[in-house]
Amino acid sequence: MICVTDSLRFRHVVYRNYRVWRKLLLASIVGNLVDPLFWLVGLGFGLGSLLPTVGGMPYLEFLGSGMICYGVMYSASFEALWSAFARLKQQRTWEGILHAPMTITDIVVGEWVWAALKGMLSGIAILAVMTALGLVHGFMALWALPVMLLTGLAFSGIALVITALAKSYDHFVYYFTLFITPMMLVSGVFFPTAQLPRAVQLVAQVLPLSHATRLARGLVLGRPVENAALHVAALALVALLGVILARKLVARRLR
Amino acid sequence: MLTVHGLHKKFGALEVVRGVSFEVSAGECYGLLGPNGAGKTTTLRCCLGLTAPDAGEITLDSLPVPARAREARARVGVVPQFDNLDPDFTVRENLAIFGRYFGLSRSEVAARVPYLLDYAGLTDKADAPIDALSGGMKRRLTIARALVNDPRVLFLDEPTTGLDPQARHVVWERLKRLLGQGRTIILTTHFMDEAQRLCDRVAIMDHGAFIAEAPPHALIEREIEPIVIEAYGDGIHAWFDTHARRLAARAEFSGDTAFCYCRDPEPLLATLTDHPELRVLRRAANLEDVFLKLTGRDLRD
Numbered sequence: 428m429i430c431v432t433d434s435l436r437f438r439h440v441v442y443r444n445y446r447v448w449r450k451l452l453l454a455s456i457v458g459n460l461v462d463p464l465f466w467l468v469g470l471g472f473g474l475g476s477l478l479p480t481v482g483g484m485p486y487l488e489f490l491g492s493g494m495i496c497y498g499v500m501y502s503a504s505f506e507a508l509w510s511a512f513a514r515l516k517q518q519r520t521w522e523g524i525l526h527a528p529m530t531i532t533d534i535v536v537g538e539w540v541w542a543a544l545k546g547m548l549s550g551i552a553i554l555a556v557m558t559a560l561g562l563v564h565g566f567m568a569l570w571a572l573p574v575m576l577l578t579g580l581a582f583s584g585i586a587l588v589i590t591a592l593a594k595s596y597d598h599f600v601y602y603f604t605l606f607i608t609p610m611m612l613v614s615g616v617f618f619p620t621a622q623l624p625r626a627v628q629l630v631a632q633v634l635p636l637s638h639a640t641r642l643a644r645g646l647v648l649g650r651p652v653e654n655a656a657l658h659v660a661a662l663a664l665v666a667l668l669g670v671i672l673a674r675k676l677v678a679r680r681l682r
Numbered sequence: 683m684l685t686v687h688g689l690h691k692k693f694g695a696l697e698v699v700r701g702v703s704f705e706v707s708a709g710e711c712y713g714l715l716g717p718n719g720a721g722k723t724t725t726l727r728c729c730l731g732l733t734a735p736d737a738g739e740i741t742l743d744s745l746p747v748p749a750r751a752r753e754a755r756a757r758v759g760v761v762p763q764f765d766n767l768d769p770d771f772t773v774r775e776n777l778a779i780f781g782r783y784f785g786l787s788r789s790e791v792a793a794r795v796p797y798l799l800d801y802a803g804l805t806d807k808a809d810a811p812i813d814a815l816s817g818g819m820k821r822r823l824t825i826a827r828a829l830v831n832d833p834r835v836l837f838l839d840e841p842t843t844g845l846d847p848q849a850r851h852v853v854w855e856r857l858k859r860l861l862g863q864g865r866t867i868i869l870t871t872h873f874m875d876e877a878q879r880l881c882d883r884v885a886i887m888d889h890g891a892f893i894a895e896a897p898p899h900a901l902i903e904r905e906i907e908p909i910v911i912e913a914y915g916d917g918i919h920a921w922f923d924t925h926a927r928r929l930a931a932r933a934e935f936s937g938d939t940a941f942c943y944c945r946d947p948e949p950l951l952a953t954l955t956d957h958p959e960l961r962v963l964r965r966a967a968n969l970e971d972v973f974l975k976l977t978g979r980d981l982r983d
Contacts, residue, residue: 436785518769519764523768526762682734
């Protein structure tokens with residue numbers, strides 16, 4: 428955080444977004460819980476019953492631990508794209524905040540942290556569903572929480588860069604279609620990356636979602652994680668580059 | 683309270699502020715007038731540290747800007763040209779959340795909100811969503827929001843643009859109340875009656891530079907003849923060529939209406955008795971006449 432902002436005032440932006448979110452608390456929590464439940468029940472039991480084991484574990488466990496990262500990515504991205512863009516453009520919320528003793532850094536860092544927290548919330552909901560279904564093995568799973576936060580920061584960082592560059596909401600559809608969706612398919616959420624052609628594997632293993640799934644899967648299922656430091660460093664790098672670039676782009680846009 | 687010296691600002695190749703200098707003292711109401719694109723808003727944004735100037739020195743409430751803009755903005759209230767009230771919140775929440783951006787505690791904000799609601803005349807609407815407010819109510823709320831930190835200086839960018847006459851008068855009355863409390867106001871406007879009513883001093887800005895600066899009445903006395911005769915109708919051009927050119931100190935056409943500026947209007951008025959077909963208005967010169975004289979009648983789109 429030290430290298431990104433020199434002030435804790437970004438917390439006021441987090442608080443603002445939290446207050447808005449609180450108004451839709453029930454819908455948000457139900458959505459966060461029900462959506463992954465359907466996926467797990469549908470795909471996990473439906474598809475899982477046809478499969479013996481995947482990556483050396485029951486399919487439901489494989490899928491659930493991947494879904495945690497997918498849920499974090501999806502929520503954090505959505506918040507830092509559509510919602511943040513509304514505050515940047517339609518609602519002029521950021522412009523209003525700048526009239527107080529707040530800076531563009533405070534706003535961008537606040538949105539970055541907030542979107543990551545929202546992503547983390549989705550991940551926690553999936554973890555809770557998995558726990559209820561008896562899919563979680565041991566207290567190592569609690570270490571998945573900081574991994575979720577880091578994953579959220581990585582995806583909200585990239586998404587804020589897109590938001591800062593966007594002219595309209597249409598741009599986000601490209602981002603999802605060309606980046607988020609393919610990444611979801613090749614990063615080991617639904618099936619192991621090892622099933623893919625060699626060339627795709629090479630690309631897939633550097634994608635941020637791959638680093639997240641490798642970390643989360645091991646922690647949630649109580650298995651060793653290979654190269655854990657490397658995965659953490661990769662996510663942290665994406666997160667920091669994202670927020671630093673987003674800050675520069677927003678400053679240029681609102682000058 | 684505010685000192686601006688040698689301010690320059692370019693956007694790309696376009697120099698929107700070209701060497702602006704002025705001072706505003708405590709308790710004063712200072713108006714920046716100018717056509718669209720004159721550089722008023724950019725000047726204000728530079729004063730607040732929201733846009734970095736290319737050259738020039740700005741001191742706001744003894745603090746150098748943009749170097750210490752954050753501290754300066756903590757002591758200032760800002761009313762922007764376009765409403766940016768937070769549509770995700772109610773009236774009361776808008777005030778409370780904005781107070782948090784200033785680092786005020788929950789209890790400090792809670793103590794201040796009733797006063798601000800009362801000031802805005804929105805106590806009954808405290809829990810209404812922003813969408814339910816009229817344009818005038820939104821503007822009053824935006825002004826009240828700018829007072830959340832009890833600022834000594836307020837910056838208002840076109841505070842009454844888009845409001846109906848009733849709402850404008852209410853806003854003026856609220857602003858006068860703030861001046862009565864000893865606060866300093868810096869506003870931009872292109873309503874001359876607004877400037878004439880509120881401002882102790884005005885500056886007329888065009889193409890990024892100041893072209894005049896004085897108290898409104900002094901500007902009218904200095905820059906323009908005291909009486910204006912406006913006339914239009916069939917045969918106006920003939921009357922204009924024979925009489926107006928000769929008898930008015932200055933005369934010009936805007937469309938098909940003749941504007942004749944006079945020190946002594948009687949000889950010119952006498953010629954009009956022979957032209958009952960012309961419709962005539964005699965009035966005192968105002969700030970708008972000065973403005974049009976100095977910035978021209980061409981449209982600025």
